[in-house]
Amino acid sequence: GKIVYALGKRKLWKIPLHAPAASVKAIDLPPHNLLRVSADGSRLVSVSPDGLRFWRIWDDRVSLEYDAGRTPAVVENLQIGPDGSTAIFIAEGPHTPRDVWCARIGIRAGNLSRLNPSLTGKPMGQVRPFQYLGPGGKVRKGVMILPAGYTVGKSYPTVVLVYPTARYTAHPAKFALGDDARVANPHLLAAHGIAVVAAGMADGRSRRIPELVALVNAAADAAIRNGWSDPNRLGLYGQSDGGFVVNAVITRTTRYRAAVSVAGYADYISRWCSLDDQGNAYGIFSSMTSWGNLLQGTPMSKPRNFIDHSPLFQMDKVRTPLLLLHGRMDPAVPYEQSDEIFVALRAMRQQVEYALYEGEGHHPADWTMPHQLDAAKRILNWYLKFLTH
Structure with missing residues (x-):
């Protein structure tokens, strides 16, 4: 009776193990930038410009269970609990310093930490x-x-x-x-x-x-x-x-x-000649890769290039x-x-x-x-x- 969930761009695939291929189901997903499915397969959590939302997963569809409200513009490291009722993530915005945020079903998204309280106000x-x-x-x-x-x-x-x-x-x-x-x-x-x-x-x-x-x-x-x-x-x-x-x-x-x-x-001459603590000639490597088209040689073969640049x-x-x-x-x-x-x-x-x-x-x-x-x-x-x- 175990099920594997596979996320596509617009579909959530429910794949029962040890079952015929015809039993695989594709469920339409809500618009999202980030998405996580709970370990027990009962819920998913989405993050989009509209905010963070909890969804109930049914046999052939998902339905909105709770809208936790807007988050800062950038959400990263989204983690959810085993039953999908809790979400913890890192969030920041153009005017909002990076912090740990939390949301739960019934509790809107908000700061779990204030790493820079001196910036408030x-x-x-x-x-x-x-x-x-x-x-x-x-x-x-x-x-x-x-x-x-x-x-x-x-x-x-x-x-x-x-x-x-x-x-x-x-x-x-x-x-x-x-x-x-x-x-x-x-x-x-x-x-x-x-x-x-x-x-x-x-x-x-x-x-x-x-x-x-x-x-x-x-x-x-x-x-x-x-x-x-x-x-x-x-x-x-x-x-x-x-x-x-x-x-x-x-x-x-x-x-x-x-x-x-x-x-x-x-x-560029002294960079080409420099060594790191391990004795590696970092500058020679760079001159053959990121600077190659610019310097076109070594300080000995193309000294004018090294000086001019x-x-x-x-x-x-x-x-x-x-x-x-x-x-x-x-x-x-x-x-x-x-x-x-x-x-x-x-x-x-x-x-x-x-x-x-x-x-x-x-x-x-x-x-x-x-x-x-x-x-x-x-x-x-x-x-x-x-x-x-």
């Missing part, structure tokens, strides 16, 4: 996905986070988040655009009167500096045209490959008044104050990359500061909380100093 930025024309007339997808208390017609100091993929634009429904922007939390900046625009750079993997500069400038120009951003108070933020973009852009233009590069790099060799053109942050144990981008940038800019008598975090790796979201807080304060104060005064 705090003003948040206004999140607005938007489209604009980028280089070559291609439509780009960006995300604008306007300051708390935004006034129509007023232009604001603005930080452009950059990364040569859709890293910052792929999750506008997540709090602070997802964990990758944690130490440069857009809502923290918005609470201090600074707007944030995530640049649409979904196909920026080429790492050709003129193309990257054009993509970044297009996002800034779109924010200015929409009346959101003050053209005289623009900043940049990037981490890892995004840090490379920041380091590259400020060698080609002086329009940005402040920049932050976290775990970034600027020298390395922002380090153009640091004498930088006029933008730059804040560098790096983890000393970064396995992906050796901290010596930030060392080089700092030494070069200091030698050129440019405004540069550098914080190196002991014991930390590549992603700030994984750093210890004291170091995350220190980094967030440094970033905020850097932008306040150069964009608002």
Whole structure:
């Protein structure tokens, strides 16, 4: 008498074991983004834009048993009890920090935890996905986070988040655009009167500096045209490959008044020559894969390519104050990359500061909380100093 349940996109298949194929039944499913069937096969739980709902499974259909109400925009890790009467999940939204939520039949969905009680009642930025024309007339997808208390017609100091993929634009429904922007939390900046625009750079993997500069400038120009951003108070933020973009852009233009590069790099020669703790030549592997079409060889066979594509060799053109942050144990981008940038800019008598975090790796979201807080304060104060005064 045991039954196997198989979920399709629109059907729930009930497959009795040790029974003829003709006894298999297909039941229409309700609209959903997430769906779970209880272990005893009596219920299913669905999550959709309309909310979280409990359904009773009958022999040939499902019927709504309880509407638990709306949840935040993003629901993940949905787990349900053996009889399907209880659901526990992780939820977050553009203005709702990630928390554990719970719903039961007869009890509407609500917080089971409040991991950030200090944020309750705090003003948040206004999140607005938007489209604009980028280089070559291609439509780009960006995300604008306007300051708390935004006034129509007023232009604001603005930080452009950059990364040569859709890293910052792929999750506008997540709090602070997802964990990758944690130490440069857009809502923290918005609470201090600074707007944030995530640049649409979904196909920026080429790492050709003129193309990257054009993509970044297009996002800034779109924010200015929409009346959101003050053209005289623009900043940049990037981490890892995004840090490379920041380091590259400020060698080609002086329009940005402040920049932050976290775990970034600027020298393809030293990256190619770098070793990790296990003696692996990470840079050589990268030069054959993600950088292959760009560098087309080795520092010995194509030295001009390595120099021309390395922002380090153009640091004498930088006029933008730059804040560098790096983890000393970064396995992906050796901290010596930030060392080089700092030494070069200091030698050129440019405004540069550098914080190196002991014991930390590549992603700030994984750093210890004291170091995350220190980094967030440094970033905020850097932008306040150069964009608002």
